[in-house]
Amino acid sequence: MPETSPRPDHPSAPARRVGIIGAGQLARMMLGPAIELGLTAPVLATDPAESAAAVAAQVRLGRHDDEQAVRDLAAEVEVITFDHEHVPASVLEGIERDGATAVRPGPAALIHAQDKLIMREKLSSLGHPCPRWWRITSVQDLVTALAESGGRIVVKTPRGGYDAHGVRIVDDAEQAADWLSEHGELLAEELVPFTRELSAQVARRPGGEAIAYPVVQSVQKDGVCYEVVAPAPGLDAADQQRIQGLALAIAEDLDVTGMLAVELFETAEGEVLVNELAMRPHNTGHWSMDGAVTGQFEQHLRAVADIPLGSTAPLAPAAVMVNLLGGAAEDLAPGARAALAADPDVKLHLYGKSVRPGRKIGHVTLIGEDPEDLLARAHRAERLIIDGPDVPVGPTTPGETR
Numbered sequence: 001m002p003e004t005s006p007r008p009d010h011p012s013a014p015a016r017r018v019g020i021i022g023a024g025q026l027a028r029m030m031l032g033p034a035i036e037l038g039l040t041a042p043v044l045a046t047d048p049a050e051s052a053a054a055v056a057a058q059v060r061l062g063r064h065d066d067e068q069a070v071r072d073l074a075a076e077v078e079v080i081t082f083d084h085e086h087v088p089a090s091v092l093e094g095i096e097r098d099g100a101t102a103v104r105p106g107p108a109a110l111i112h113a114q115d116k117l118i119m120r121e122k123l124s125s126l127g128h129p130c131p132r133w134w135r136i137t138s139v140q141d142l143v144t145a146l147a148e149s150g151g152r153i154v155v156k157t158p159r160g161g162y163d164a165h166g167v168r169i170v171d172d173a174e175q176a177a178d179w180l181s182e183h184g185e186l187l188a189e190e191l192v193p194f195t196r197e198l199s200a201q202v203a204r205r206p207g208g209e210a211i212a213y214p215v216v217q218s219v220q221k222d223g224v225c226y227e228v229v230a231p232a233p234g235l236d237a238a239d240q241q242r243i244q245g246l247a248l249a250i251a252e253d254l255d256v257t258g259m260l261a262v263e264l265f266e267t268a269e270g271e272v273l274v275n276e277l278a279m280r281p282h283n284t285g286h287w288s289m290d291g292a293v294t295g296q297f298e299q300h301l302r303a304v305a306d307i308p309l310g311s312t313a314p315l316a317p318a319a320v321m322v323n324l325l326g327g328a329a330e331d332l333a334p335g336a337r338a339a340l341a342a343d344p345d346v347k348l349h350l351y352g353k354s355v356r357p358g359r360k361i362g363h364v365t366l367i368g369e370d371p372e373d374l375l376a377r378a379h380r381a382e383r384l385i386i387d388g389p390d391v392p393v394g395p396t397t398p399g400e401t402r
Helices: 023-037 069-073 090-098 107-114 114-124 139-147 173-183 237-254 296-304 333-344 371-387
Strands: 016-023 043-045 060-063 079-082 134-137 153-156 165-168 186-190 194-204 210-212 216-223 225-232 258-267 272-278 318-325 347-351 360-368
Touching: 016 023, 016 173, 043 069, 069 079, 069 090, 069 333, 079 296, 090 107, 107 114, 107 186, 114 134, 114 186, 114 237, 114 272, 139 153, 139 173, 139 186, 153 173, 165 173, 173 186, 194 237, 194 296, 210 237, 216 318, 225 371, 237 258, 237 272, 258 296, 258 360, 296 371, 318 371, 333 347, 333 371, 360 371
Parallel strands: 016 043, 016 079, 043 060
Antiparallel strands: 134 186, 153 165, 153 186, 194 210, 194 216, 194 258, 216 225, 225 318, 258 272, 318 360, 347 360
């Protein structure tokens, strides 16, 4: 896999205490690797019932936007990192200025995952491939963007959006006027005629050492990542290296520390355009927990704690991940037992969350030779788990949604 070496003058000072702001499933999945690496990993949670808080050895209760709560966590650790990108930059800048605790990724990098307008401006100025975009500050700006893009545009709120929240496709300026009034400015983008979505993940240490994972293909369901195939089918070695090189360059340009996911559109001509960035473990990297020598959660901790990075080599020719989105079964245990009994190769990861329709409650992975066979088996396991073992499970084709 493409990688870059650390600067020779970078001092090695591994951290032993890494605080995690946020207590969702991403924080939960960092805890096992933290134990294995000998790291202490307290989490900042808003509720003791949150996914990570329910199992963490050390939990602080407080909001991510409460400066004192964040500072109290920072005072206990050498490094703070994140389960999500919503911590105010001003809070992180203050901690960084104090100098006692490292912030990784730092606020100067993280802002590009927090604010889509800042991200678009920066990537465009650096020459990285992006969809055509417009900064919207008035209804007339919306009218102009619609006219210049052929009558339909994607409108996004600059901050706070995730899993299709904060995204609209509009063909009339009035359809986004309420958002404009609420947020003051918006990001508008061309509606890219992409053929599929790809994701390129890299990890980077403070001294610049960086390494890339295989580029993967993802499929969305109602705006939520539903399935991932690694490596992306039909992507030759040259294109893999080209896209990995793009992700590594973005990580370097933005001075990212930790995991970076670069979500991409691929067009019919083979061009890739950067859609969004995430500076933390990401849904499109869950396959690596069981499909790579070093999973993304361990890798993120290695990177932010300044420990040498692990190999990203795949353990099999193909790996798949299918998200478990809340369905008919409120009790997942019977279906989980049935799925594991039916296919002992399935790896199951549950998040300890209550079931709601469409909510991410876990995922399954499989590794092997044939991605189509792996996907079919992963979807059979998914249906048993989220609908229960008493619901008949018929044949499933890859990419089929429930």
